[in-house]
Amino acid sequence: MEWKKLFPNFEPELVELIEKNAVQRSFNAGDIIMRTGQYIKSTALVLEGQIKIYRENPDGGEFLMYYLGPGQACAVSMICAIQSTTSEIMAKAEVESEVLMVPVQLMDDMMNKYKSWYQFVIQTYRSRFDELLSVVDNIAFRNMDERLEFYLKRHAEKTGKKTFEISHQEIADDLHSSREVISRLLKKMEQRNLVKLHRNMIELV
Amino acid sequence: MEWKKLFPNFEPELVELIEKNAVQRSFNAGDIIMRTGQYIKSTALVLEGQIKIYRENPDGGEFLMYYLGPGQACAVSMICAIQSTTSEIMAKAEVESEVLMVPVQLMDDMMNKYKSWYQFVIQTYRSRFDELLSVVDNIAFRNMDERLEFYLKRHAEKTGKKTFEISHQEIADDLHSSREVISRLLKKMEQRNLVKLHRNMIELV
DNA sequence: AGTTACCTGTGATATTGATCACAATACAAA
DNA sequence: TTTGTATTGTGATCAATATCACAGGTAACT
Structure with a gap:
């Protein structure tokens, strides 16, 4: 090695x-x-x-x-x-x-x-x-929507991938929020064309 | 020195x-x-x-x-x-x-x-x-009331004094909250007999 | 195909804290 | 004493988020 x-x-x-x-x-x-x-x-x-x-x-x-x-x-x-x-x-x-x-x-x-x-x-x-x-x-200083974007961006930087295999619940845990909130915010991001949502996977655009 | x-x-x-x-x-x-x-x-x-x-x-x-x-x-x-x-x-x-x-x-x-x-x-x-x-x-993990108590306790520990010369506004700045919220929470603490409030000064009990 | 266990979507409601508005009080300076 | 200024008290309202309730979807296993 x-x-x-x-x-x-x-x-x-x-x-x-x-x-x-x-x-x-x-x-x-x-x-x-x-x-x-x-x-x-x-x-x-x-x-x-x-x-x-x-x-x-x-x-x-x-x-x-x-x-x-x-x-x-x-x-x-x-x-x-x-x-x-x-x-x-x-x-x-x-x-x-x-x-x-x-x-x-x-x-x-x-x-x-x-x-x-x-x-x-x-x-x-x-x-x-x-x-x-x-x-x-x-x-x-930031609201959950910004924190979520930061979270996804950071992950993309760390891994170099634009797909992220994770459930909404796990994201909620990481950010100490709740699953529903994360789901809703992700939906909004999808509407803004920042991500595409799949089961257990998020695609960054 | x-x-x-x-x-x-x-x-x-x-x-x-x-x-x-x-x-x-x-x-x-x-x-x-x-x-x-x-x-x-x-x-x-x-x-x-x-x-x-x-x-x-x-x-x-x-x-x-x-x-x-x-x-x-x-x-x-x-x-x-x-x-x-x-x-x-x-x-x-x-x-x-x-x-x-x-x-x-x-x-x-x-x-x-x-x-x-x-x-x-x-x-x-x-x-x-x-x-x-x-x-x-x-x-x-904590709400503002707990954070405020922690803040006051920490100050007491650091200075060794049980009085704290500070305005509600300054506390709000430190905790990135607003003056009204801090005033109300302090009142509640006073009702629970944890502090006595004075102008520009808080007395820990 | 049927069952089961997760995921996800979404409305309704509750809670916390922020913001606005304004009154009351206390201290300091004139 | 009067005036001015900073501090505090408090109600009303708003925004963000948490929580509850439940429906529908999707994959995995039998």
């Missing part, structure tokens, strides 16, 4: 170190990779697939925060790993995914020795923080 | 380095310390006062994310400084505040040399990330 190509800035020595110590794991669509309250023993680098990072509400709600794709890493797992504290979020494989688990014991050492790792970690924090900011923006 | 006491874990060498290179700045209540789109040239350590970190919406809205108090640092300024990118948030002094500005050029060096600084940076990322998560939780 040519995982190095996903992290082209890592120096050869670092690549070697990771290769020696990390474990590659496969997840099926729907598998939970990390759950709220769990202790984290390694940092996750995504090689393939798509990981959904979301927040769970005790009284039964989910809320999508962002997706991780190949070449990205979970900022929360980095921080938790370093501090050996528990995670506050859930991570689920959206599709079949491959993840490289780098043991936490290496983290300190890698941060010191490898500039490229240090940069990568900082870059990861930065991106996730920004994504969280845009999530806050959306729920604080 | 005995700023070291606020950062008891910093090694003496690190303290000395900071002392030699950092600049202490004073801000009056209401001063903007950092604005959206601005390039960041130093990392801010709060020595005294209270800094409000908030998000600004192009079409005229603010949204409070969290406060920084003495001994805390701005995670955004750290990340931006390292990457020499622009900030995506606003920082404003809520009261007279003292801030230590550590030039960005030192950051890399300090991260490598001083374990205590490294730990501090990680700890800062972690805390701010968690705070952002709880912000997301609140707006995603």
Whole structure:
């Protein structure tokens, strides 16, 4: 598996170190990779697939925060790993995914020795923080119709596909809304010629 | 100024380095310390006062994310400084505040040399990330009444005071709501004996 | 073909919060 | 004391969204 190509800035020595110590794991669509309250023993680098990072509400709600794709890493797992504290979020494989688990014991050492790792970690924090900011923006300032459009657009960008296999109920869960509202808003978008609706599938135009 | 006491874990060498290179700045209540789109040239350590970190919406809205108090640092300024990118948030002094500005050029060096600084940076990322998560939780899962209670409780915790000098309008701005709504909810809280309302002042019971 | 389990569409109604309008109050300055 | 200004209280109304109720469609399995 040519995982190095996903992290082209890592120096050869670092690549070697990771290769020696990390474990590659496969997840099926729907598998939970990390759950709220769990202790984290390694940092996750995504090689393939798509990981959904979301927040769970005790009284039964989910809320999508962002997706991780190949070449990205979970900022929360980095921080938790370093501090050996528990995670506050859930991570689920959206599709079949491959993840490289780098043991936490290496983290300190890698941060010191490898500039490229240090940069990568900082870059990861930065991106996730920004994504969280845009999530806050959306729920604080936007109505559901705009949030839905943003949601679909983001998905298209992430996957590069213009079809999206998902039910209205799942979208409602991600946006913490209700199925009926999403159905109605999608209908309106269809009337505006932004999407075409099918069963379990939305086509972006 | 005995700023070291606020950062008891910093090694003496690190303290000395900071002392030699950092600049202490004073801000009056209401001063903007950092604005959206601005390039960041130093990392801010709060020595005294209270800094409000908030998000600004192009079409005229603010949204409070969290406060920084003495001994805390701005995670955004750290990340931006390292990457020499622009900030995506606003920082404003809520009261007279003292801030230590550590030039960005030192950051890399300090991260490598001083374990205590490294730990501090990680700890800062972690805390701010968690705070952002709880912000997301609140707006995603809670109604305004709960958000208001959380807002008041958090303020009490941060300041240690049980009185809060603020107008209903300002609270509404922080929560991105409207003055009337906040007034009504506060009245209800008063009826439940959770607060006593005065002009420009709320007393927590 | 019949059954079952999901999806989707749509009306009716309820709730939350935003907005408008205006009154009442409190403090400060003249 | 008067006047002015900012703050607060409150009713009425509106908009967005959640919730309930139910109908019809579509795929999957027997």
